[in-house]
Amino acid sequence: MxxxxxxxxxxxxxxxxxxxxxxxxxxxxxxxxxxxxxxxxxxxxxxxxxxxxxxxxxxxxxxxxxxxxxxxxxxxxxxxxxxFMDITNFQEEVFSLPLLGIEVVLSSDDLQVASEDAVYDIALKNLRKVIMCNDFDPELASKLVIEALFYKEEAPNWQRSIAAEAENALHHCYVQRAYKYRPVKALHFEMPRQQCIIYLDLK
Incomplete structure (x- = not known):
């Protein structure tokens, strides 16, 4: 009518x-x-x-x-x-959203988190939902989850290399987002002796 x-x-x-x-x-x-x-x-x-x-x-x-x-x-x-910008205070609410809503929140560049690690830890709690849902082919879902877990275990220099390759391939799964606080950068050296230099962005 x-x-x-x-x-x-x-x-x-x-x-x-x-x-x-x-x-x-x-x-x-x-x-x-x-x-x-x-x-x-x-x-x-x-x-x-x-x-x-x-x-x-x-x-x-x-x-x-x-x-x-x-x-x-x-x-x-x-x-x-x-x-849901302050995702650390809305974890339960975010997890209760349908998968499409969770994807929108987690892919936002405006999340108020210290680093990607915080988002990763939150997302880990939800991986079972991704694997078990009917929105994806189970084989594809398992592949993506395992791929993400292996990426997280890589050394920082390999992570940067993988992210650079993904960005060049126009595949943004591993591209770092902008953060309210910049994460600490650590550089590991084997020569002339083993050492690690830590850089802090004090801005």
């Missing part, structure tokens, strides 16, 4: 995120692009919650083809990343 009203009067009765989202789904089903655009812009301006952001993230792929709907998905990602 709301969709028909919009088609004939360019006005939408629905005002709640759920109501507007239902109209968006109907507009997509019947390919009413102007209504999809209107609903998407309206949803971006309405108060977003974790629940509504997850709803927008879960739009089927055909809806993401529309630029305006992609903007809504991007807004949902920004909301979740900002909401």
């Amino acid at each position: 709301d969709l028909l009203k919009f088609i004939y009067s360019n006005v939408l009765s629905a005002t709640t995120p759920t109501g507007v989202f239902d109209v968006l789904m109907a507009a997509d089903k019947f390919e009413v692009a102007s209504c999809m655009r209107y609903c998407s812009l309206l949803l971006q301006n309405l108060l977003m919650t974790t629940e509504s952001a997850l709803l927008y993230l879960d739009l089927p792929s055909n809806k993401l083809m529309a630029d305006d709907v992609q903007l809504l998905t991007n807004a949902a990602k920004k909301f979740l990343a900002a909401h």
Whole structure:
């Protein structure tokens, strides 16, 4: 009914995120692009919650083809990343999110953590969920988890080398993110004698 009203009067009765989202789904089903655009812009301006952001993230792929709907998905990602920025204080809440929401939070460059180690330790607690979920092929999930674990065990110089290769290959699994606090850098030398030099970024 709301969709028909919009088609004939360019006005939408629905005002709640759920109501507007239902109209968006109907507009997509019947390919009413102007209504999809209107609903998407309206949803971006309405108060977003974790629940509504997850709803927008879960739009089927055909809806993401529309630029305006992609903007809504991007807004949902920004909301979740900002909401869970201090991930150390929201671990339980983050783990209760669907896998897509967890991915958005963990891949954010704005996490307030001292180093990648903090994110890694938090992610370790969630690896079982990644392996057991039905979102990935079990063989692929196991391969990615094992690959990540082996990467973490490499010496720092090998980690930098692997990250550089990944960046050159446009594969960003191992690229360091920006941090609020820069991690300590340690250089190990074998010659002329065994020693280790520690660098601290005091900025």
